[in-house]
Amino acid sequence: MLVVKDVGKRYGDFTALQQINLEFNTGLYGLLAPNGAGKTTLIKMLATLITPSEGEIQFKGKNIIDMDEQYRELLGFLPQQFGYYKNYSPKQYMLYLAALKGIGKKEALQKIDELLEKVALGDVVNKKMKKFSGGMIQRVGIAQALLNDPKILILDEPTAGLDPKERARFRHILTELARDRLVIISTHIVSDIESIANEIIMIKKKQLLYKDSVEQICATLNGNVFETTVDFELLEAFRKKYVLLSEKQEYGKMIVRFIHKSVPEAEWKQVVPQLEDVFLYEYRDEIEGEV
Numbered sequence: 001m002l003v004v005k006d007v008g009k010r011y012g013d014f015t016a017l018q019q020i021n022l023e024f025n026t027g028l029y030g031l032l033a034p035n036g037a038g039k040t041t042l043i044k045m046l047a048t049l050i051t052p053s054e055g056e057i058q059f060k061g062k063n064i065i066d067m068d069e070q071y072r073e074l075l076g077f078l079p080q081q082f083g084y085y086k087n088y089s090p091k092q093y094m095l096y097l098a099a100l101k102g103i104g105k106k107e108a109l110q111k112i113d114e115l116l117e118k119v120a121l122g123d124v125v126n127k128k129m130k131k132f133s134g135g136m137i138q139r140v141g142i143a144q145a146l147l148n149d150p151k152i153l154i155l156d157e158p159t160a161g162l163d164p165k166e167r168a169r170f171r172h173i174l175t176e177l178a179r180d181r182l183v184i185i186s187t188h189i190v191s192d193i194e195s196i197a198n199e200i201i202m203i204k205k206k207q208l209l210y211k212d213s214v215e216q217i218c219a220t221l222n223g224n225v226f227e228t229t230v231d232f233e234l235l236e237a238f239r240k241k242y243v244l245l246s247e248k249q250e251y252g253k254m255i256v257r258f259i260h261k262s263v264p265e266a267e268w269k270q271v272v273p274q275l276e277d278v279f280l281y282e283y284r285d286e287i288e289g290e291v
């Protein structure tokens, strides 16, 4: 449906992305990378907010830039920060946006009720948004992106700042939405997409690292992820020797999870790799200090 062909993006002398090739169909795609990797750049190109410096993006064989309005009619977009009016209720705000999009009032009212219900805001349609939590605002953001019943829905870091309960609600809404459309969501939080994405896209060093199912991506570390117990005194040395994925304290000892790519020690326990392991391993240089 949507194809990214040899796409690169430069800002002046700085190359943000290069040689990106992707193909999207109906379903949910998670764009996963640490901050600064180029997720927003790719998302903005998919939303035609910026143009590729090289290559092109096609929808059913046509360049989306040339399709112009025709493409935007297919597109719903939630930017990283979206502007809304605090003193408006979601209904007032959506009516305003619907008018901008040229949707008639009668049709808009019906659509707005339906969409706000869909994102579980049916009880607060007439309440001012200044009282809303971050999660509620983001759900208004999704509802506004759905006003034109888009075939392609793109969400840039929609879960930033949300609590775990809101994240779970978000996952549920996205799964529903991806049943009959293409949904692309960018995030640097593995758990946002691990259980719901049909495919995960990872970008590293400005290029595509993986575009595959969670299972296939995890399989890249099969046989290389271990857990063992380490004495506190030996922990620093262990950290230097291996790529540590996590550390947790239990009964006065440290249980460490780490990567090792040759013959393991007998006492180590081999574990099944998770997407978080791949993320921490692949981006170990980028996210050092953040983990």
Ligand SMILES: Nc1ncnc2c1ncn2[C@@H]1O[C@H](COP(=O)(O)OP(=O)(O)OP(=O)(O)O)[C@@H](O)[C@H]1O
Pocket: 011, 014, 016, 033, 034, 035, 036, 037, 038, 039, 040, 041, 042, 157
């Ligand atoms: N308009 C711009 N001019 C110059 N450099 C830019 C511009 N926009 C982005 N960049 C640079 O391009 C790189 C990728 O940025 P981008 O915003 O796409 O990353 P990201 O993965 O979305 O991160 P974040 O989640 O922080 O937005 C960064 O190094 C950024 O500084």
